[in-house]
Amino acid sequence: MRRAVEWNVRLYLFEEDGTTKARVVLDTGTTSMTGHGTARCNPHDVDVPEIGDELATARAMHDLAGRLTRVADHDMERVGA
Template sequence: MTHTWKIALQFFDADDLVREGRRTSAHAVLTTAEGATLEGHGHARRNPQDPSVPEIGLELAASRALRDLADRLLAATSEDIAAIEHHPVHLHA
């Protein structure tokens, strides 16, 4: 049996710093095969003295959003196990 979960990454303008290429925000949404969703967020900001390389901002914001999503998924899993086991559960990454 195979299960497919999808992750969508969206990048968006948060303020004037984005238009100047200095700030990038990312929103990651995980959708399970059953339709449940979980979200993560990440941001990156370029130092004004650094060269403008938009791909780096996208990569950093995406990685932070995915890390946030992973942390939230781990916490949700801990809560699910705790509900079954009837005691607190702490999972480590």
């Protein structure tokens, strides 16, 4: 069986007072899922916004991956796999 689908991912980054928050939204066309991540700059460290973006994004994607894995596990149980 051949099949092709396209899922879209949107990433939103917000920064305020040394804290970066990321929200990543997966849209499958039939459902959407969201992951969240946060990064905080240590007051003793140099503030490099790109590092906060990277960490918050990685954490949001990790959160989303965990959610997607749980949904897949539930779906496999439902079909007896």
